[in-house]
């Protein structure tokens with residue numbers, strides 16, 4: 412189980428995440444919603460260790476992650492979508508996924524210098540990487556250098572790499588943002604499939620309420636860094652706060668995610 416206790420970060424005088432206490436259980440997909448600037452990405456950064464908390468703690472299966480680097484947290488089972496800046500731009504898509512698969516298995520390979528086992532590992536890793544690419548419908552791009560991928564493919568690759576790590580906890584931050592209408596369903600199907608594995612804990616930051624409504628077992632709402640609602644999707648969606656923020660009377664701006672407390676209300 413993943414848990415944050417009183418997790419807080421301040422940037423100067425601004426409290427971006429404010430004493431958020433929340434537990435996330437395996438077999439549950441929790442959607443994290445809230446307006447732009449609510450602190451959703453910052454909350455993820457605190458959990459994954461990209462940002463250091465001002466106070467409060469993160470626990471995974473009862474153990475505090477305080478002081479652990481992001482890569483140590485990844486090894487502990489926390490899966491955050493890769494930033495493509497962490498990839499090898501001149502290596503192919505397949506090579507990058509294979510390296511991620513290999514990283515996921517690091518430690519299981521201390522068999523000494525046995526060329527046969529290195530070769531059979533290489534083949535096993537390659538076929539695993541191919542499976543992962545198949546899952547995101549990118550096998551046809553396997554030989555393309557990562558640097559040459561269009562934006563939608565880069566986002567799909569981020570999800571592919573996360574899958575390859577086989578984490579216990581999946582953290583998706585707007586996974587379909589910037590994707591075309593035919594790319595987004597690939598990712599949503601994948602998340603749907605992940606939900607079948609009841610050992611996995613899934614956190615999903617998502618602005619699209621139709622996606623949230625369909626996938627979430629639970630919704631938490633962040634507002635000004637604080638956790639202001641937590642519960643059953645139907646109840647949370649029906650709450651006046653979410654109604655106003657996402658389905659309210661404010662004019663729809665198709666190219667922008669919904670905002671809380673728009674100033675241009677009619």
Ligand SMILES: Nc1ncnc2c1ncn2[C@@H]1O[C@H](COP(=O)(O)OP(=O)(O)OP(=O)(O)O)[C@@H](O)[C@H]1O
Nearest residue numbers: 422425427445446447448449450451452453454668
């Ligand atoms: N490294 C940082 N330094 C200073 N301020 C930051 C930093 N990271 C985030 N913030 C601020 O913290 C607040 C929360 O930002 P965050 O990106 O977490 O919001 P969000 O809920 O993910 O929004 P969005 O829906 O737009 O992605 C914002 O006011 C942001 O400007």
Ligand SMILES: [Mg+2]
Nearest residue numbers: 451452453584
């Ligand atoms: Mg964000």
